[in-house]
Amino acid sequence: MIVQKVKTISLNSGEVILCSKGFVLVRLNGDQEIDMEEVKKQVEAGVKLTNGDDYVAMFDAGGTIDVNEEGMTYAANYKNNNWKAFAIVVRSISERILANYFIRFKKPVRPTKVFTNPERAIEWLSEHLKFEKPKDELLYQLEK
Numbered sequence: 001m002i003v004q005k006v007k008t009i010s011l012n013s014g015e016v017i018l019c020s021k022g023f024v025l026v027r028l029n030g031d032q033e034i035d036m037e038e039v040k041k042q043v044e045a046g047v048k049l050t051n052g053d054d055y056v057a058m059f060d061a062g063g064t065i066d067v068n069e070e071g072m073t074y075a076a077n078y079k080n081n082n083w084k085a086f087a088i089v090v091r092s093i094s095e096r097i098l099a100n101y102f103i104r105f106k107k108p109v110r111p112t113k114v115f116t117n118p119e120r121a122i123e124w125l126s127e128h129l130k131f132e133k134p135k136d137e138l139l140y141q142l143e144k
Helices: 036-052 069-077 093-106 118-126 136-143
Strands: 007-010 015-019 023-028 055-060 083-089 113-116
Touching: 007 036, 015 036, 023 036, 036 069, 055 118, 069 093, 083 118, 083 136, 093 113, 113 118
Parallel strands: 023 055, 055 083, 083 113
Antiparallel strands: 007 015, 015 023
């Protein structure tokens, strides 16, 4: 049996979790606007947790995504050859609208897609990088 190490960096906006080697989850605390400085901290946390290895990232707002223009632009244009793909999990029409706006108008430099189901997001991310599926407890937390 392989034991997965879960490492977490806590931020004002939520937490960045290395769920398994190559799989980073960004989970927000709740309804709040995320500015560029907080987006930078989220991105830097993902890079730090992966120690320069290739990774994919899944963003879960857990309610309402509210990232300002500068934050979206920073995330879309952030270049790192190790960050292979980005999945955004949404639960509401307002989240879907903002996530689709991000993809259509900010044109992320890496493959980015919107999902309503975390399992499907993980399947898609695994097409971009092979990684061990996160523990079920982490996925159940996503379903809340």
